[in-house]
Amino acid sequence: MLRVIVRTVAALVIVELVLQGVAYLAWRRIWIGPDGGVDPNTVLMVGDATVAEDGVATQEEAWPAEVQALLRAQHPSLRVVAGAAPGRDSQAVLVRLQEQLDAERPRFVYVRVGREDLRRGEASIVRDDELRGRAGPFRVECRTWGIVRDAIRAVAGAAGTDPTGIWHAGAVIVEFGEEGRFRLGPATGTWRTVGIGAEITLPGAPVAVVTITRTARGIDLTGEFPGGHLSLEPGAPAGDVVAAAEASLARGEYAEARWMLATAAEGAPADHGAIASLAALDLREGRRDDAERRVAMLREAAADELRALAPLARALLALGQCREAVDVASRAPAEAWSDPVFANAMRAMPDAEQRARRAERLAAAPAPPVVTDAERMRRRAVLRANLVRLVELCRFHGAEPILLEPEEEPDATGACEDCASVTGATILRGTARRSALRALVHADLTKRLGG
Known part of the structure; x- marks a missing residue:
């Protein structure tokens, strides 16, 4: 009898050690390790x-x-x-x-x-934990008991949690769109928007329906499903969403870029840079009325918020209204006339007028703080x-x-x-x-x- 107990305990210890090792390797891969080679192109x-x-x-x-x-x-x-x-x-x-x-x-x-x-x-x-993303510290817990607990919950029809701790690392969106992809631990899941919600699909878990909220950070999908509470968002400010959309435009992925820009533009607060990029995209697709409507939105925002002036100047530049773009950029809280919005708007103007505008802006610029x-x-x-x-x-x-x-x-x-x-x-x-x-x-x- 004692021998049976010893063997059982030894087997459970081995199983627990294996589960801890699997969880650690998965955590380390999420935390600091790349999962593939470089693309030479x-x-x-x-x-x-x-x-x-x-x-x-x-x-x-x-x-x-x-x-x-x-x-x-x-x-x-x-x-x-x-x-x-x-x-x-x-x-x-x-x-x-x-x-x-x-x-x-x-x-x-x-x-x-x-x-x-x-x-x-x-x-x-930048600290180490800022570079490690959402993985967080490795959690030491009894994972064998987690399997037993989840089996009991599954029989009872309750949502369990992943006993290996892999899913708890947090999710990172890797592809935007009404049908998008996210990475959660070593697995890749997908979502599909359904009305105001979304269906989450993850290997090894049933389809779960979660709420979807558009924010200035991008998209936030939150819900309860096997694997725990899941919150999906880009993990970056709206400017990064706009940069990702511009990269999609460069690849010719216009539908995906429009969705990303709309996500940032419709957030709370709205991202003015995304609205300006949408205006440029509208012009590309021959929708000038929509572009002018977005410019009107930016004009209204610029009346109350100085940070809307630079996006407004960029949208005006896309419409070909260079002189107004220069006037607006001159009022924006930029550091000098070499600010990119101002400089690019100036290119379409005669040299003499460029020199005059630059002199005006330099004269009006506040003195920099003493460092x-x-x-x-x-x-x-x-x-x-x-x-x-x-x-x-x-x-x-x-x-x-x-x-x-x-x-x-x-x-x-x-x-x-x-x-x-x-x-x-x-x-x-x-x-x-x-x-x-x-x-x-x-x-x-x-x-x-x-x-």
């Missing part, structure tokens, strides 16, 4: 407004898309993914990068950050630390990071050089002018791809 561009070019009508007109077009003859399968957004500092870029690397699997990552870190000083050093030497060095140290983490993260995922050094910001230049001295990362030196950046990246990619 994918290039990812991340950074701030100098990469995103918020002033152009669509990202197809931005310089990263022009680089892809220039290389298309020699490398027809090359894909340049626009992963930047205006106003993004090193902290925002780094937190978002984990998901971008996981979704795109780029071979090369071009990075240009530093301007927002040094001008605003709002960035902080002490100690604060300046703190901002530079934060930028350097985040750049080092960024390089390490790219290499962990098998991608080669290339830093685009912002020469107009001496402290950003110093931070890039400090990072390169520690990590050995490649630095490309160039100005913020779109033609210079385009030529710089085009020449570097041509050399790297052998074209």
